[in-house]
Amino acid sequence: MPRFAANLTMMFNERPFLDRFAAAADAGFTAVEFLFPYDHAPDVVAAKLRAAGLTQALFNMPPGDWAAGERGIAALPGREAEFDAGVDTALTYAEATGVKRLHMMAGLVPADDPAANAAYRRAASVAAEKLAAKGLDLLLEPINGRDMPGYFLNDFDKAAEIIAGLKLPNVKLQYDVYHRQIIHGDVLVSLEAMLPIVGHVQIASVPKRNEPNTGELNDSAIFAALDRLGYDGFVGCEYRPAGVTEDGLGWLQPHLTR
Numbered sequence: 001m002p003r004f005a006a007n008l009t010m011m012f013n014e015r016p017f018l019d020r021f022a023a024a025a026d027a028g029f030t031a032v033e034f035l036f037p038y039d040h041a042p043d044v045v046a047a048k049l050r051a052a053g054l055t056q057a058l059f060n061m062p063p064g065d066w067a068a069g070e071r072g073i074a075a076l077p078g079r080e081a082e083f084d085a086g087v088d089t090a091l092t093y094a095e096a097t098g099v100k101r102l103h104m105m106a107g108l109v110p111a112d113d114p115a116a117n118a119a120y121r122r123a124a125s126v127a128a129e130k131l132a133a134k135g136l137d138l139l140l141e142p143i144n145g146r147d148m149p150g151y152f153l154n155d156f157d158k159a160a161e162i163i164a165g166l167k168l169p170n171v172k173l174q175y176d177v178y179h180r181q182i183i184h185g186d187v188l189v190s191l192e193a194m195l196p197i198v199g200h201v202q203i204a205s206v207p208k209r210n211e212p213n214t215g216e217l218n219d220s221a222i223f224a225a226l227d228r229l230g231y232d233g234f235v236g237c238e239y240r241p242a243g244v245t246e247d248g249l250g251w252l253q254p255h256l257t258r
């Protein structure tokens with residue numbers, strides 16, 4: 001049975017962020033993920049997790065100026081000092097929340113820019129080393145160019161090549177089924193082939209990014225494949241509910257363990 005994590009950036013957002021933890025637990029989730037915790041103090045986020053009895057599955061390292069349109073800075077030449085400081089900030093939140101994996105957003109820069117490629121690999125190795133010292137994994141996620149035009153890491157094979165080239169055991173692939181289907185398709189075969197490097201899975205319908213099993217993919221078959229392949233990580237529910245979050249949770253009921 002996959003271990004589902006509610007994505008609190010997209011789900012339960014009928015209420016303020018800090019109230020979403022309890023709502024997720026009330027709905028039956030035992031784990032959560034979100035984009036960023038940085039608007040709240042680490043101990044405040046940790047207290048919400050604890051009070052709701054939830055495990056923190058994932059969040060992202062600081063992404064630069066999100067409000068101004070930045071989508072990560074790992075591949076942006078000249079932003080190295082800011083990136084390295086952001087890793088330390090993320091680790092402060094990791095210690096408070098107990099999360100075991102962090103995602104590093106690349107940024108908006110051409111994928112074939114040599115300086116961007118060098119910056120990205122440098123960032124990954126610096127972050128991986130700092131995370132390894134704390135027992136955490138670093139995740140790299142390809143994101144489709146329709147949702148995020150100009151995003152540096154827009155190809156699963158490139159992500160796999162970077163991971164292989166780094167030769168650092170705690171650098172893993174964040175396999176978002178939604179992005180995979182839009183970029184390449186071939187979800188089940190690639191999931192099996194890439195499973196040895198997968199550190200986190202995310203799910204949403206395609207093309208609308210709504211609840212599982214409401215789009216062109218058979219998400220139940222993907223969940224069954226994850227079980228059959230022995231995937232024991234989390235499956236982040238990174239979808240936008242089509243209506244009120246709780247009204248769309250019928251898909252989850254067969255998977256609840258409590």
Ligand SMILES: O=C(O)C(=O)[C@@H](O)CO
Binds near residue numbers: 176179202238
């Ligand atoms: O857009 C996605 O997909 C994500 O997983 C975001 O969290 C960007 O990291």
Ligand SMILES: [Mg+2]
Binds near residue numbers: 202238
């Ligand atoms: Mg994702």
